[in-house]
Amino acid sequence: MIAIGPGSPAQPLHRDQWCFDFFAFPDDVEVELSTMWALTDFTTATGATRVLPGSHRESDDALADEHRAVRAQMRPGSVLLYSGRTIHGGGANTSDEVRLGLNADYTLGWLRQEENQYLSVPPDVARTLPEPMRDLIGYTLGAYALGYVDDVRHPRDVLDGTTRPVSFGN
Template identity: 50%
Template structure:
């Protein structure tokens, strides 16, 4: 049987055909998104961190695989990728039906070394167990820093597996491979079955796993620790919000600064930790409350 293939799109594609393919197959590839000079800058920023990262300690993370995190704090080029226009539009289309705001879930540079076997096929939404099969909680990307080939560990993807039960195991003829040139990006959902490929080549395969989730779910990579306020306060407000320094919904994410009695505000949003004003701070965002109230009334 022929190996399944994924749909490829140009970098300037419209969101509608991309989303149609994503909802059908669970994964698509957008070719040549990162310009060569930006790709070189990305490599230069991340290379020291990747080189210093030890191998995984189990078969899932990979005994010949390294996983480097905190990429927003470490790389200006990654910040640009996190906020990519097409990816944001896909996140809007896939996630906003289930939340008021989506957020960054994790950032990870994954280097699959020569000799690494294939990762077990899985769903990324299993980060929350099997509790979220009734909705799509996640939009994922893997940006190719090197070329992705079947020989060097291109991501295994099972197109059309979105409706499968969690217990279903794919047959070899159902597994495709996200082969793409450096600078391209694999976009896939939290529900599609996939896994890292086996690297039988002589070189490393490096990709950036940048993923997004519903604003009311716990992030896999804790962005408040990976990119703490002293770093995040220097970032653009839009990126701060995606990191999670914004209310996830009405009354979701506020905190009380632990100050002496009367020394400060009692209720503030997360962005207060970045030096934003707390004037007229309330329990939550009035616009989000109005939107939720309208949804409740409509149902």
């Protein structure tokens, strides 16, 4: 959840995939899809996300092109989709309302998650979630032998206390 309060300045323009700054992905490879769900009105005044269209195919020189930014103006319930390479940033809030957005980013299963879901959503909480949601937040295998627990147990079995045979490939 991202709350931009009245008077907050604009967030610097950036690419979300910069969180993986130890590795330069090939320019034509997308590893992340980001979503920003509006929970309140996203307007220029409240700080609607600024996006540089087409910047996923451009060099970092485009970071200087603030003038090209368009605003993701949205009513509550709308969603903005943008790739991890797309240059964007939260807007300044010049209104007297809080701008609230739900920001969920989806990455390839073999990348470490930006937010540590195993601490944010510990097993006792994860156990209460539907299986597709648990898988989505990382309580699954990211590849045939990536993310297992102790003696090659599947994370789902650890949560459920079951012992299904590990089927590699999920």
